[in-house]
Amino acid sequence: MTVQELPGAGASHRSTPPPAWRPRTDAAPLLPDPEPYRVLGTPAADRLDPELMRRCYAELVRGRRYNAQATALTRQGRLAVYPSTVGQEACEIAAAMVLEEQDWLFPSYRDTLAAVARGLDPVEALTLLRGDWHTGYDPRERRIAPLSTPLATQLPHAVGLAHAARLRGDDVVALAMVGDGGTSEGDFHEAMNFAAVWQAPVVFLVQNNGFAISVPLAKQTAAPTLAHKAVGYGMPGRLVDGNDIAAMHEVLSEAVRRARAGGGPTMIEAVTYRIEAHTNADDATRYRGDAEVEAWKAHDPIQLLERELTARGLLDEAGIQAAKDAAEEMAAALRDGMNAEPVLDPMDLFENVYAQQTGRLREQAAMLRAELDAAEQDAAEEEDPS
Amino acid sequence: MTTVAAKPTTTKPATMAQALNRAMRDAMAEDPTVHVMGEDVGALGGVFRITDGLAKEFGEDRCTDTPLAEAGILGAAVGMAMYGLRPVVEMQFDAFAYPAFEQLISHVAKMRNRTRGAMPLPITIRVPYGGGIGGVEHHSDSSEAYYVATPGLTVVTPATVEDAYGLLRASIASDDPVVFLEPKRLYWSKADWSPEAPAAVPGIGEALVRRTGTSATLITYGPSLPVCMEAAEAAREEGWDLEVVDLRSLVPFDEETVVASVRRTGRAVVVHESGGFGGPGAEIAARVTERCFHHLEAPVLRVTGFDIPYPPPMLEKHHLPGVDRILDTVARLQWEN
Ligand SMILES: Cc1ncc(C[n+]2csc(CCOP(=O)(O)OP(=O)(O)O)c2C)c(N)n1
Numbered sequence A: 001m002t003v004q005e006l007p008g009a010g011a012s013h014r015s016t017p018p019p020a021w022r023p024r025t026d027a028a029p030l031l032p033d034p035e036p037y038r039v040l041g042t043p044a045a046d047r048l049d050p051e052l053m054r055r056c057y058a059e060l061v062r063g064r065r066y067n068a069q070a071t072a073l074t075r076q077g078r079l080a081v082y083p084s085t086v087g088q089e090a091c092e093i094a095a096a097m098v099l100e101e102q103d104w105l106f107p108s109y110r111d112t113l114a115a116v117a118r119g120l121d122p123v124e125a126l127t128l129l130r131g132d133w134h135t136g137y138d139p140r141e142r143r144i145a146p147l148s149t150p151l152a153t154q155l156p157h158a159v160g161l162a163h164a165a166r167l168r169g170d171d172v173v174a175l176a177m178v179g180d181g182g183t184s185e186g187d188f189h190e191a192m193n194f195a196a197v198w199q200a201p202v203v204f205l206v207q208n209n210g211f212a213i214s215v216p217l218a219k220q221t222a223a224p225t226l227a228h229k230a231v232g233y234g235m236p237g238r239l240v241d242g243n244d245i246a247a248m249h250e251v252l253s254e255a256v257r258r259a260r261a262g263g264g265p266t267m268i269e270a271v272t273y274r275i276e277a278h279t280n281a282d283d284a285t286r287y288r289g290d291a292e293v294e295a296w297k298a299h300d301p302i303q304l305l306e307r308e309l310t311a312r313g314l315l316d317e318a319g320i321q322a323a324k325d326a327a328e329e330m331a332a333a334l335r336d337g338m339n340a341e342p343v344l345d346p347m348d349l350f351e352n353v354y355a356q357q358t359g360r361l362r363e364q365a366a367m368l369r370a371e372l373d374a375a376e377q378d379a380a381e382e383e384d385p386s
Numbered sequence B: 001m002t003t004v005a006a007k008p009t010t011t012k013p014a015t016m017a018q019a020l021n022r023a024m025r026d027a028m029a030e031d032p033t034v035h036v037m038g039e040d041v042g043a044l045g046g047v048f049r050i051t052d053g054l055a056k057e058f059g060e061d062r063c064t065d066t067p068l069a070e071a072g073i074l075g076a077a078v079g080m081a082m083y084g085l086r087p088v089v090e091m092q093f094d095a096f097a098y099p100a101f102e103q104l105i106s107h108v109a110k111m112r113n114r115t116r117g118a119m120p121l122p123i124t125i126r127v128p129y130g131g132g133i134g135g136v137e138h139h140s141d142s143s144e145a146y147y148v149a150t151p152g153l154t155v156v157t158p159a160t161v162e163d164a165y166g167l168l169r170a171s172i173a174s175d176d177p178v179v180f181l182e183p184k185r186l187y188w189s190k191a192d193w194s195p196e197a198p199a200a201v202p203g204i205g206e207a208l209v210r211r212t213g214t215s216a217t218l219i220t221y222g223p224s225l226p227v228c229m230e231a232a233e234a235a236r237e238e239g240w241d242l243e244v245v246d247l248r249s250l251v252p253f254d255e256e257t258v259v260a261s262v263r264r265t266g267r268a269v270v271v272h273e274s275g276g277f278g279g280p281g282a283e284i285a286a287r288v289t290e291r292c293f294h295h296l297e298a299p300v301l302r303v304t305g306f307d308i309p310y311p312p313p314m315l316e317k318h319h320l321p322g323v324d325r326i327l328d329t330v331a332r333l334q335w336e337n
Helices: A043-047 A050-075 A089-097 A112-117 A155-167 A186-198 A229-233 A245-260 A290-297 A301-311 A317-339 A346-350 A359-383 B016-030 B054-058 B070-082 B094-108 B144-148 B161-173 B224-238 B255-265 B280-295 B313-319 B323-331
Strands: A104-106 A174-179 A202-208 A237-241 A266-271 B012-015 B034-038 B063-065 B086-090 B124-129 B154-156 B178-183 B190-193 B208-211 B216-220 B242-246 B249-251 B268-275 B301-305
Touching: A050 A089, A050 A112, A050 A245, A050 A301, A050 A317, A089 A112, A089 A202, A089 A245, A089 A301, A104 A155, A155 A174, A155 A186, A155 A202, A186 A202, A186 A229, A202 A245, A229 A237, A229 A266, A237 A245, A245 A266, A245 A301, A346 A359, A346 B313, A359 B323, B012 B016, B016 B034, B016 B054, B016 B161, B016 B178, B034 B070, B054 B063, B070 B086, B070 B094, B094 B124, B124 B161, B144 B154, B144 B178, B144 B249, B144 B268, B144 B280, B154 B161, B161 B178, B161 B190, B208 B224, B208 B255, B216 B224, B216 B255, B216 B323, B224 B242, B224 B268, B224 B323, B242 B255, B255 B268, B255 B280, B268 B280, B268 B323, B280 B301, B301 B323
Parallel strands: A104 A174, A174 A202, A202 A266, A237 A266, B034 B063, B034 B086, B086 B124, B124 B178, B154 B178, B216 B242, B216 B268, B268 B301
Antiparallel strands: B012 B190, B154 B249, B208 B242
C-alpha cells in the first residue's frame, strides 16, 4: 500500500471543498509598526504640547534622581535591594501620566518609579525593598496594585479588575506592566487571552529592556517582536521607542482612550534598555559587553527630550535648573525618610493573616510576646543590675 | 596486574555551593544524558552561581538558559525524560516554583504510577529554599510541606557540604523525580572537603545522627541543622545532653533511625522553618508517638516557623526557629514540672 492509497491523504480524495472559512478578526490593523514608533527628532514633534513636554522633562529628571538615590541607599544598607530603571524612565513616567485618578496601575517589581510618578510617596514605594513590610501602601486608596515580585502574575489581576469595573459600569482602565522575560510566563498568555475575549479595558505595557536578568531577548522569544504577540490574541500590538517619552505618551494615551471607549485591550512593546545591572546584587559583566551599554547611553531618554525642547526654544537653562532643583528636593526628602529607622512591631506578624485571628495564631503571638518581654527585661537588668 | 598509586586527596575549604556545582559537573561528565536547565543557569551560572561554568564546559545544549517560564521548564523536562534524558532543572527561588506545580503534581509525581511503571521520570528539581538571607517577599518560602504531601515525589535536603555533593549525585542517579531542596542560607557554609575524592555518604532515605546524646533528641533537617547543633552545645550548660538527628531525606522518611534515637532518649523535639500546622513536623511527631509511646517521657514537641506568610526581612528573625526557642522547648520536656 502506498501513501497515496490512504483515504483522506490528499486533496484528490475530497469530493467537496471544505466549508468556507474566514478569520474572526482582520489581522492587518492589529499588526505592529515594523520599526519602533518615534516622535522626538521626527516631523511628528511639530505637534508636541509644550506644557506637557515640560512636565515630562521635569518628571524624567526627577525619575533619574530617584533612581540614583535609591541605588545610593542600597550602598548604605538602607535598602535590601533595588532594581534600577535608569534608561527606562520614559516608560515608567509615561505609564503613570496617562492614567486618570480612578484608573489602576499594576506594576511589576521593577516599577517603583511608575508608582512614584503616579503620586505614591517615595518612602512608601520603597517599603517592600527596604524590608519592613511587603507593600507599603493601601492599593485601593492609591489605585496601585502591590508591586508584584512573581513575574507576570499581576497581569490576570489587571484584567479581572478592569472587567469588574466595566461590569459595574465604572469608567476605569487598568494599565499593567511586565518585562520582556515576563512575557514567557503562562500568566502573561492567559491574561492577554482573557483581556481580548472579554474586551476588557486593559493596557499591557511590556518594557523590553533587552534582558531578563542575564538572558537576552533572542533566548526569550523567537517572535519578530513582542508586540506581534498581541495579534494572536486579537488585540492591537504597538511597537514604540521606549526612550522617547513623547512617543510613549502618545501611544499609551491612545491605548487608554481606546480601552475607555470600550475598544478593548492593547499591548504595547516599549523598546528600551536596562543601563544598570539587574539589581545591585547582579554582575552584568558576565553576560553583556560595555559597547552595547554605551550605545544605549547615547540614546538617553532625558537627552532626547532635552535636545528637542531646547532646539525648539521650549526649554532654557532656567527650566533645566528648575527641574534639577525639584529633583534634589525629592532626593533630600527621600534620604531623610529612609534614614529614619522604621518603627516595627514584631507582633504585627500575626495581624492580618486572617480577618479573624485563629486560635493557633493567638497562641503563637502569646509565645512571641513572652519572648519579647523576657528580652526586654534582660536588657533592662543588664543596664541597671541593682 | 598493575598497581595504581592512590591519588593524594586534597581536602580544602569548600562551600556547599561549590559541592553542588561539582556534583552536576561530575554527573554531566559521566553521563551524557544529564542536562541542566533553568533561568539564568548559563552565562550567569545561576543567580546563586550554582551552575557556574557548566555551559562553558558542556555547551549550551547541556546547560541551557530557558525562557522565563517555570511550567514550561518542568513540562519540557517531562518530555525530555520521556525520551531518555535526565534533566536537572533549577527553580530560581522557592516561591517561583509555584507556577510549575501543575506539571509537578499532575504529571511529574504521577507518571510512573499512571503508566504502571512503563514511564519513569528521572528528573531532579533543584529548589533553593528557606529564609535567613534578608530576601524580599517570595524569596524565603519553606515549601517542603507541599512537596512531601505529594505522593510520587522524593524529597531530600542536604545540610552539609558532603551531603550536598552526595545527595545531589544520588538524586540525579535516581530513576524517580526528586525535589532537591537547597537551604540557600547554607550555600556559603564551608567544610574541609575533597572534590577529587568526595566522601561516600549514606543514600536517599537515610537519616544521620549528627550528635549523640542521652536526654532528648532534636529531629531536624536542612537550614535548621546548624541551629540545632548550636542549641545542643548551649544545652550542655543547662544539663541537657541532646542528640541531633539530621533527616536528610523527608520522603522517604527514615523512621528507624528516628525511632531508635527517641527510644534511647525518651524525649523528642522536631525543628523546622516552615509553618507548624500541616508541616513535616506534624507527621514526624505522629510517627514518633505511634512507635515510641511507651518510651516517651513527654509529648513530642515542635519548634517551627509561625503559621504566617513569610515575613519581611526586618522581622524574619522573630519568625525563624532560633537557639533560644529550641532551648525553651527543650526545657518544657521536663514533663513532671
Ligand atoms: C515567576 C518568577 N520566576 C522567576 C523570578 C526571578 N526573577 C526576578 S526578575 C527576573 C527577570 C525578569 O526579567 P524581565 O521580565 O525581562 O523584567 P526586567 O527585570 O528586565 O524588568 C527573574 C527571572 C520571578 N521573580 N518570578
